[in-house]
Amino acid sequence: MTDRTIEHSELVSALVDGQLRDTEFAQAMAYLERSSEARQNWHAYHVVGDAMRTGQAAAGAHDADFVLRLRARLQQESQPLVLPEAPSTTVALVPVASANDRFWRLVVGLASVAMVGVIAWQGFQGLASPGPQLAVAPSSQPAVASLAQSGPAPSTLGAAPVMIRDPQLDALLAAHRQFGGTSALQMPTGFLRNATYEEGAP
């Protein structure tokens, strides 16, 4: 075993123990990436560590293969927006695994990208919904866009009734209430209704 190999093995060991930061951490990761020997060491150190802590080898030999397969799958599915469930998966798994495990770092990394993606998407939708900005959103409906331009207040359209909050329209509504109340139901109830119901500025 050369000095260099020893040095590298110590690097992996330190990584297993969670002692590496910044440049050293990056170096260790780069080394793990290019050396299959290093990856075997990585796995072996974990098995040794588990055996020392628990008295038995908790991790089976097939674990390394499983990790490899999972990693391959993750690389195939590495588009951030198709991993909306990643955050909860991470929360469930991270406490079980060693925190500096490269694989889990990959998962966490992907998850955070996914999270950022989700938040950005929600943020985009949030920004797009009120007011005329909706007109530039690719999926906006023409009716909604025209309505959004009609008044300064946020409006909704669809099954729910549209609330009109435009001073000019409010004024006409109030005038309709005042002088358009030619209903037989006006006298007992209509008047009470109109005085109770707020039409914006009376």
Place this chain on the structure above:
Amino acid sequence: MSRRVLVLLGLSLVLNASPAWTQSEVGRSTVKAQSSRAEETTLSRWLMRLHDAARQRTYVGTFVVSAGDTMSSSRIWHVCDGQQQMERIDALSGVARTTFRHNDRVVTFLPERRVVISETRESFGLFPNLLNRADSSIAQFYRLQVLGRERVAGLASEVVQLVPVDALRFGYKVWTELESGVVVKLQTLDAAQGVLEQAAFSELQLGEPVSMDRLAALMDNTEGYQVHKPELVKTTAAQEGWLFNGQVAGFKPMACHKRVSAGQSEPAANTVQWVFSDGLASVSLFMESFDAARHSKMAAHEPMAMGATHMLTRRLGPWWITAVGEVPPKTLVIFAQGLERKK
């Protein structure tokens, strides 16, 4: 009236299968009459009873209105002595305001703005005449159905439904207190029987003493307030150069006004308001000059809704038309399209 008498009255009403308002001088003779005529009489009698209840009963209550996704409530004092009617409505939600009504005179106090809006609503006097008119269309366009009895605000009440005969108007479901005929709940229903709007007493004390003099004193005490009177001129649509060329069954022109000057939160000066009604629902057509600055941002769009009230705007050459009413959107479309400029 003692409690015992009330109980007896209530009992007799419960025992009688037919509604309270069909019992009296007209009695069962209407049953033998021609059926359409009988229906008309029944509906008219029912409406008259509603109207009389408001003129003869004194009450205090809490009133709740829900339209669309908003809900408003108010405290109400209502007093009358057979001749004079007086009412006070304190809004419990939204902008603080108190509305007083003395017959057809209405005064609204807006304490935050220190403004009082004083107006006369002549439409209030219209009702009995509206009903007695030979061409009264209410019975022609609505059928009255007695649905049964329900309790509202702790009071036994009779439920009737006014079913529209066509899709040009909405239906109504009305709960009246069994003994007095006071309306305790009113719903506006769309064609699918969905509730568009509801107004109801959540609590009501009938016969509660209310001092008319005290209400009158409060109503006239406008000290420290700026009194504002909207200036309106009575006019006719023809005189203003407007003609309605459409056909909306049952709706007749009722009044036409022109606003002389525009105040804060009022329609623009020279806006003409032409009101149509079928006796229960009303539609206002507002005609004003098209103003690019004010109207261009309101490009003509789909009808808008607020509870049962719908609204539609349309540009007609140099004019800007707004149709507002408690009617389905398609009725407003007919109104907006039927309007023509004569000169």
